[in-house]
Amino acid sequence: MATTELRNSRFRASFTDPEQLLRAVAYLRAAGHRVLDTYTPFPVHGMDEALDQRPSRLPRACLAFAALGLALAAGLQIWTSAVDYPLIMGGKPLLAIPAFIPVAFELTVLLAGLGVVASFFLVARMRPRWRVPDLHPGANDDRFILAAELATDVQFPAVARDLADLGALESSLLVEDRFQRGGSFWDRPAGVGALLLACLPAFLILLLVPVLNRDFQRRNLAWDGGMGAPLSAQAFDASGVLPGGKVLQAPPPDTLSRRGEPPLAYGPGKAEADRAGRELPNPYQPTQARFNRGKLVFERVCATCHGREGDNNGSVIVARGAFAPTVLVSPVVRDMPDGRLFHIATFGGPTKMKGYGDLLSREDRWNVVLYIRELQKAARPGPTASTPASTGAQP
């Protein structure tokens, strides 16, 4: 700046029509002037070619940020829902790709958009200024404006005449760029101060939050129209709309659930199973209702492995050629006391079988034992083998 002699060589011209602008650009370039840039209310077709501009490299930044967003979204979702905290939801697989797409899409678009704008500011070295230089008041309105630099040894008035012939509303030499020279405080780049100033409204709102919304348990000033404090129902509240007049609903019929039962006086293991067999009688008598319930539970839970008749027929384990579960209608199980069967249903078999104490209520486990006895009778008609008498005592 200091080396060149002071010659005001830059000028502007404004037009009302994009075609005129295009023609003017072509004329100036042909006459050896350097067209710096054009400013138009909308993209003008053919302007890039007329200015002979290199295509922007911003799309690459856009692509990179988009890829970053996609990778972040996919990584976050896959890691949280399939690796770190695998939780089956809605019966979908852990790695449920369709469910990840919306978030992945949003994050891709978001990062691509923000990233490309940030890159643009960075590349164009656009930093906040107190006062924005204004090339021409119409630049923000409906004028088509160009800025150019005179070729050496050409005088401006001659160019201005030609531009007027091409339809220019006005054209004028630009004064020396004040911003380069420092000038007053307002002409300097704004720096961090402006940034903080721009954030002021946000700070103010943050300051107001404790005043506006003190107690999150209570409805305070409803500055948000009450959106922050929705009506919420607690499990044991009464309800005007739900069946039964209560919020808490009974589970659908045939749901098997754990009840709040006192702890069992037995632990897992062979010795405990034997002890249960010696000490625990079946507290219930066989009735039609218990038979039905026992059948339901058995067929839902036990039959997958033991077969519907307790004979391993139709057992998924046997069908797949793996180890076989014990045949429940065999003499071995027939001779086990009720308490032992109950213990097995609760804590599992000696080696492979899982216990079902966590899934089945105590009563259901006894019902299943009753049902197994019926299965055994059906498998070998005739007088039943000696089973311990049920006394009706509570376990």
Added chain:
Amino acid sequence: MSQTFTVPVRDLTKSGIPTLADIGERLRGGAWAFVLLGAGLLGLGLVLQAERGWGNLLLTTFNLACVGLGGLFLLAIQSITGARWSDPILKAHRAMPALLPRAGLLMLLLWFGAATLYPWARPDAATHEALHGRLGWLNPPFFFGRVALIFGAWIWTGRRLTQQGKGAAPFILVFGLTFSVANFDWLMSLEPVWSSTIFAIYGFSGMFLQGIAIVTISAIVLRRVGLLPAVSKAQNHDLGKLLFAFSCFWAYIFLSQFLLIWYANLPEETGPMRLLLQGRWMPLFYLNLILNFGLPFVLLLGRKAKTSEAVLLATCALLLAGRWLDLYLQIMPPVLHGLTPAFGLAELGGILLQLGLGHLSCWPVFMKDANPAQELPQGG
């Protein structure tokens, strides 16, 4: 650079360079051969397996109608927005609606196949539980009355728009309503149990994409034979951007429909979806996504690609194949009752018929105001 695929290689032994009239002559003969062969194959398909024959006739008809509507819709929005970028290629848009009358006639032919295609047209429709209470709307006389009405509206508003440049806004209104009805009626009622409330917009996204693809192909070919001399790289770039955007739009709508069905897992909605996701239809399901979104997305991502005629032509070909497959996957599973997908005489016949009819309808419009003796530009 390269010789185009419609411009015949210059015959050095013949005196003179081929003119537009020469090509028109040659292409018309080919198109008639396509039409006759296609109709014959389709007829043979009908005799061999009635379901597939009628299904393919429906596919052909719908595809042709959608091409016509695609051109009209593009024309209408450009007229409403006062767009000027497309001025040099408007001829390519204007030709498409000429397909509508032919598609309408084909659609009326389906009267004879309605009972094969649509459960509501069968004698036992009254016992179909999903049709209970719907037979007042879905019955052959009313259905085909609507077909005639809808095509009438399209043809009439289309004429006004293409010939006088008037009525773009009314066309859009009429189009929105009738195209939704058409999708629900002609395609969705093939499977009365299944329903999707965004089915029409899904159909629209495919139709619009297809319209842009056809216009792009026509614009490029017409420029190469010298009928659209004003087309420049800028138009190619714009068309490329439109293709890219609406391929994404199609995928967006596809996912909007699929995601809800996948999540909610309602038996009546998942049933048909399961057929596509499992077993023999599965590869086609994924191929559909790849053709309509995956490949176009990758191919058109770069700026250079969007202006390259070769890339544009390849992408448009993929998209048109994808649209055909998309319709195939909407029509065939219910029509074939979930049997194995197949590509045979009937499918081939349908495609030949589309190509032939497409050319016969559009070429005369392309040639309007053109000098038939005009020589072809040499060297691509």
